[in-house]
Every structure is written in C-alpha cells, then in structure tokens.
Amino acid sequence: MHRYFPLTTIESWNDWKWQLRNAFTSIDDLKKIMKLTEKEIMAINNLKGRLPLRITPYFASLIYDTKPSHPLRRNVVPVVEELLESSSEQSDPLHEKSFSPVKGIVHRYPDRVLFTVTQV
Known part of the structure; x- marks a missing residue:
C-alpha cells in the first residue's frame, strides 16, 4: 500500500482518523489498487445509496491482490448476489x-x- 500513500508516516498509517479520511469510497478509488470483476462493479453501482462503500487503506492492504472469492474481500466488496432477495x-x-x-x-x-x- 505504500505505493498508493508514499508520503504517509507510520504514525498517520496507524491513526484511525487518517484511515477513515483516506478510505476508498468509489469504484474509481478501488480500481486504482485492485482489479474488480464485472460482477463487483455492477454490484457497487446498483448498491449506491443503499449500501455505502468504505474500505480503509489498512483493510485494502489485506485484500488488494486477492481473488474475488477471498473471504476478506467478500466482506467489503459487494457482489451481485447480494442484490437478490429471496422469498423469505x-x-x-x-x-x-x-x-x-x-x-x-x-x-x-x-x-x-x-x-x-x-x-x-
């Protein structure tokens, strides 16, 4: 993640307020650090306003080079299956x-x- 925040100090990186201020909140932000699948892009677009996107740089550092099926990634990057409502x-x-x-x-x-x- 250092390449995306080259001027960040260790103190800033460990500051929760800095993490929230620099969180990734859009598709464009996420595309800068990871390859999103079409399903993920569609889900993020369709969930705008209903399910806000906010991934801190620290959490992004754990998932930026993972596969779409990675459990941590699935926790924060929505997929189209989340849009489906069951009858129950x-x-x-x-x-x-x-x-x-x-x-x-x-x-x-x-x-x-x-x-x-x-x-x-």
Whole structure:
C-alpha cells in the first residue's frame, strides 16, 4: 500500500482518523489498487445509496491482490448476489410501517414510542 500513500508516516498509517479520511469510497478509488470483476462493479453501482462503500487503506492492504472469492474481500466488496432477495426476505419484517403514524416514529404499544433516528 505504500505505493498508493508514499508520503504517509507510520504514525498517520496507524491513526484511525487518517484511515477513515483516506478510505476508498468509489469504484474509481478501488480500481486504482485492485482489479474488480464485472460482477463487483455492477454490484457497487446498483448498491449506491443503499449500501455505502468504505474500505480503509489498512483493510485494502489485506485484500488488494486477492481473488474475488477471498473471504476478506467478500466482506467489503459487494457482489451481485447480494442484490437478490429471496422469498423469505421482507423489506419490513416486523410490520412497523403499519404502526408508524409519521416517518421516524413507531407506535406499536399504547405506552411506548420508538424513534428511528437513522433512515436506511
């Protein structure tokens, strides 16, 4: 990875904030360090907005020269099979939409309210 970050010091490399600031977040970023398969490119494009891509330089150093089937690579680089929904999967498995008077609030029980602060 040193060739991609030649001016980086050991202190910076070991700093988690530096790792997050320099994370790979796009196909173009990843193509600079690894050969992506067509399936991986298609999956990254189709998952934009639903599944954000962020691979730190450290983690990228573990996978940049691996095969697409490598277990660590499969953890962070999506593939098209992740886009398939089986019949047992539901977008609302707990049926919270029927208990949601307004977006961001679930009111299933009379004496309890759930605020969903993250919208995914």
